[in-house]
Amino acid sequence: MQSTEYDLIVLGAGAGGENVADRAVQGGLTTVLVEHELVGGECSYWACMPSKALLRSAQVLRAARQVAGAGEAVVGELDVRAVLARRDSFTSNWSDEGQVRWVDGAGISLARGHGRITGPKEVTVTAADGSTSVLTARHAVSVVTGSDPLIPDIDGLREASPWTSREATSAKSVPASLAIIGGGVVATEMATAYAGFGTAVTLISRSGLLAGMEPFAGELVAKALRAQGVTVLLDTETTRVTRSGDGVVVETGGGSVVTAEEVLVATGRTPRTRDIGLETIGLTPGDWLKTDDTMLVPGFDWLYAVGDVTKRALLTHQVKYQARAAGDVIAARAAGAPVSDAPWGVHVATADHAAVPQVTFTDPEVASVGLTAQAARQAGYEIRTVDYEIGNVAGASVHADGYTGTARMVVDEQRKVILGVTFVGPDVSELLQAATIAIVGEVPLDRLWHAVPAYPTVNEIWLRLLETYGRPTT
Ligand SMILES: Cc1cc2nc3c(=O)[nH]c(=O)nc-3n(C[C@H](O)[C@H](O)[C@H](O)COP(=O)(O)OP(=O)(O)OC[C@H]3O[C@@H](n4cnc5c(N)ncnc54)[C@H](O)[C@@H]3O)c2cc1C
Numbered sequence: 409m410q411s412t413e414y415d416l417i418v419l420g421a422g423a424g425g426e427n428v429a430d431r432a433v434q435g436g437l438t439t440v441l442v443e444h445e446l447v448g449g450e451c452s453y454w455a456c457m458p459s460k461a462l463l464r465s466a467q468v469l470r471a472a473r474q475v476a477g478a479g480e481a482v483v484g485e486l487d488v489r490a491v492l493a494r495r496d497s498f499t500s501n502w503s504d505e506g507q508v509r510w511v512d513g514a515g516i517s518l519a520r521g522h523g524r525i526t527g528p529k530e531v532t533v534t535a536a537d538g539s540t541s542v543l544t545a546r547h548a549v550s551v552v553t554g555s556d557p558l559i560p561d562i563d564g565l566r567e568a569s570p571w572t573s574r575e576a577t578s579a580k581s582v583p584a585s586l587a588i589i590g591g592g593v594v595a596t597e598m599a600t601a602y603a604g605f606g607t608a609v610t611l612i613s614r615s616g617l618l619a620g621m622e623p624f625a626g627e628l629v630a631k632a633l634r635a636q637g638v639t640v641l642l643d644t645e646t647t648r649v650t651r652s653g654d655g656v657v658v659e660t661g662g663g664s665v666v667t668a669e670e671v672l673v674a675t676g677r678t679p680r681t682r683d684i685g686l687e688t689i690g691l692t693p694g695d696w697l698k699t700d701d702t703m704l705v706p707g708f709d710w711l712y713a714v715g716d717v718t719k720r721a722l723l724t725h726q727v728k729y730q731a732r733a734a735g736d737v738i739a740a741r742a743a744g745a746p747v748s749d750a751p752w753g754v755h756v757a758t759a760d761h762a763a764v765p766q767v768t769f770t771d772p773e774v775a776s777v778g779l780t781a782q783a784a785r786q787a788g789y790e791i792r793t794v795d796y797e798i799g800n801v802a803g804a805s806v807h808a809d810g811y812t813g814t815a816r817m818v819v820d821e822q823r824k825v826i827l828g829v830t831f832v833g834p835d836v837s838e839l840l841q842a843a844t845i846a847i848v849g850e851v852p853l854d855r856l857w858h859a860v861p862a863y864p865t866v867n868e869i870w871l872r873l874l875e876t877y878g879r880p881t882t
Pocket residue numbers: 419420421422423424425442443444445446447448449450451452454455456457459460521522523524552553554555573577594680683684714715716717721722723724725726727
């Protein structure tokens with residue numbers, strides 16, 4: 409058994425872990441990343457990158473078909489094999505060689521194997537060959553182990569070996585038919601992707617789609633999915649799943665029966681904390697890890713958690729944002745340097761509470777940041793909402809014939825600043841950063857009037873939203 413000491417041990421080398429380690433090394437700490445699968449984690453191999461690669465080609469085709477002159481030039485169909493090959497290149501064929509080179513170049517040590525906390529500031533790593541090594545941390549351990557797909561307790565579901573997001577994003581061929589259980593981001597994106605491949609998709613959601621977002625987002629996406637050939641069953645419970653020889657049978661509370669070649673379960677995530685030794689330090693295996701805004705776990709001065717495992721915001725960009733705060737604060741505390749932990753300080757992830765941008769890459773896209781109208785009211789704000797049809801903006805009408813989409817701005821009536829923005833429409837993802845800046849910067853509406861959008865771009869939606877709200881006079 410080997411024993412090695414580092415300033416910081418980072419458990420999990422996904423997007424979060426890599427960034428905690430990188431910032432800590434830049435802050436002068438010796439750091440080891442512990443990884444039992446692929447360096448780069450979920451986003452690189454089974455989530456963001458492959459899913460977006462699967463979606464992009466059909467989106468380009470649909471976009472071309474929406475512009476007269478270009479549409480006529482689209483004479484063929486989607487080349488599914490080429491799409492899958494392009495996806496494979498984004499995942500480097502599930503090899504982490506490139507990311508390992510980056511880790512090495514960044515001055516971070518790598519320990520391959522399954523890590524478990526075995527005491528305060530101590531992690532024991534079990535390698536694939538069964539050998540173990542004990543790592544001790546002079547300053548901190550950061551848990552960045554991510555999340556797994558949640559398989560709900562539906563009769564027969566586990567026994568039916570359903571697809572999860574992993575199989576859906578890494579499939580080597582495309583099924584003729586696919587039933588999807590869930591109505592969130594994974595369900596709607598994968599329904600869009602597989603419908604684009606010509607798969608007969610049935611999406612079964614126990615509620616509306618994209619709950620938690622502005623209601624019009626889910627409604628517009630449901631309408632679009634149906635137009636793309638997807639059978640969308642809303643407010644429908646799945647009661648039983650059975651695998652027969654040539655496929656699956658999915659029974660619903662409404663009495664309908666869906667048969668398909670495969671079933672994808674897309675019903676949320678569960679934290680990867682069941683087998684990381686939490687019990688040795690008085691925490692409960694299987695729980696999400698709560699943190700303060702410096703990503704420190706309450707009750708400890710050496711234990712941090714970052715990323716999906718904290719349940720703060722299960723999004724790569726937000727995970728990396730938390731990681732930058734954590735890596736920097738661990739280095740600062742180790743050096744006895746001042747810590748800037750007031751809201752919006754250098755060492756805190758304040759935006760997790762106020763301005764989390766998210767894009768759902770359906771067609772139309774849904775891009776949102778900050779609070780929905782309902783969430784703002786629940787938080788006690790006095791608000792006014794402004795809605796505008798994006799298709800009425802000159803830039804949008806040039807962008808695509810018959811452009812349809814909706815924007816909503818949620819305004820804090822007392823401070824006259826924006827609390828939240830949602831855009832639904834083709835290519836609205838690129839509008840989102842302006843909204844994020846307006847919310848994080850708490851830019852007053854009367855100043856936003858001076859941020860003039862270029863004509864004729866879709867960004868003119870900003871002017872229309874402001875005009876609809878009315879120019880503040882004082
Ligand atoms: C289908 C899908 C699509 C998505 N698309 C997007 C998107 O477009 N944009 C976006 O922002 N977010 C997206 N997400 C969310 C995003 O993938 C996650 O938020 C992000 O990957 C979380 O990063 P992480 O570092 O917290 O965890 P992970 O990336 O899961 O990394 C955790 C790492 O820890 C390792 N590990 C776990 N336990 C141990 C242990 N005991 N010992 C050693 N190693 C261990 C794992 O092997 C893994 O490599 C998507 C998610 C899914 C499922």
